[in-house]
Amino acid sequence: MPRYTGVRTFARCPHVSDLTDVDAAVVGIPFDTATSYRPGARFGPEAIRASSIILRPYHPDLSVDVLGSQRVVDYGGVSITPGNAVRSAEQIADALGDVVRAGVFPVVLGGDHSIVLGELRAQAARHGPMSLVLLDAHADVWDDYYGERYFHGTPFRRAVEEGLVDPRRSILAGMRGTVYSEEDVLQAKTIGFEVIGCDDLRAMPPREFARRVRERVGEGPTFLSFDVDLLDPSCAPGTGTPE
Structure with a gap:
């Protein structure tokens, strides 16, 4: 067929x-x-x-x-x-x-x-609490946006608060684009996540990134999340928040 x-x-x-x-x-x-x-x-x-x-x-x-x-x-x-x-x-x-x-x-x-x-x-x-590997242009750890606490930019802060994710065993990679203040850049690290920015990720050989991930998450249960806005908007023009 x-x-x-x-x-x-x-x-x-x-x-x-x-x-x-x-x-x-x-x-x-x-x-x-x-x-x-x-x-x-x-x-x-x-x-x-x-x-x-x-x-x-x-x-x-x-x-x-x-x-x-x-x-x-x-x-x-x-x-x-x-x-x-x-x-x-x-x-x-x-x-x-x-x-x-x-x-x-x-x-x-x-x-x-x-x-x-x-x-x-x-x-x-x-x-139980998961390790998180996030590939995304944004860390999605705001406390609220337009007064809303349940939003596309807040899920991983809520997940940490609810004990769903252990930030000490998690890594966020690909962050880029303009933000409102320096606080936006620091929030994920303050919560306890390891963060790899977009420029560093692009310069990093895939095997090195894999090593960093394995070293960070260990042997526990791990959740992988991929946001299409990680890609250049020329490759994924339909994303909701192109950077």
């Missing part, structure tokens, strides 16, 4: 609601009303799935049959509440809690970055 036909699931993986014997599940979270600049990330899961139909299972550089070595499925999307970041975080935690408790590895497609708080709640409920 041609790859452009059929139901659009991630990489043409089967769409299931039963997680029996599943290793990893792709989950969409189409929420973007906690963004401060440009909406549209609600269509991210749909767009990623549509683009992924060309993905094939075998990775020649790593000599790994990615989709053949384990059972990967598309679990559909989380039901969220547009305009309500607090309630949506609860809905995300509940929905992903089912995935995590089943022993399935969730691969989440967003969505603005506020959704990560619900993800971390689900993971920490099973694994």
Whole structure:
């Protein structure tokens, strides 16, 4: 069957609601009303799935049959509440809690970055405080923005406050762009995160970055979060906060 036909699931993986014997599940979270600049990330899961139909299972550089070595499925999307970041975080935690408790590895497609708080709640409920590896143009550790404490720029401060993330075992990388004051630059370090700025990250060989990450996070459970605004806007022009 041609790859452009059929139901659009991630990489043409089967769409299931039963997680029996599943290793990893792709989950969409189409929420973007906690963004401060440009909406549209609600269509991210749909767009990623549509683009992924060309993905094939075998990775020649790593000599790994990615989709053949384990059972990967598309679990559909989380039901969220547009305009309500607090309630949506609860809905995300509940929905992903089912995935995590089943022993399935969730691969989440967003969505603005506020959704990560619900993800971390689900993971920490099973694994305890997580190490965090964040690749992002922003540290997302503001206390509030426009008076809102649950926002796309605040999730990792909330996560530390709730005991979901241990900043002493976490590393944030890729930060760049203008900010309001020096305090914005220092906040993540003050909380306890290790921070690697964009220029330093670009100059760092990948193996050195991997070494820094392993040294920082240790052997405990680790959460990886990638924000598309890490990329140059010429490569990802649809991001909500281009830098």
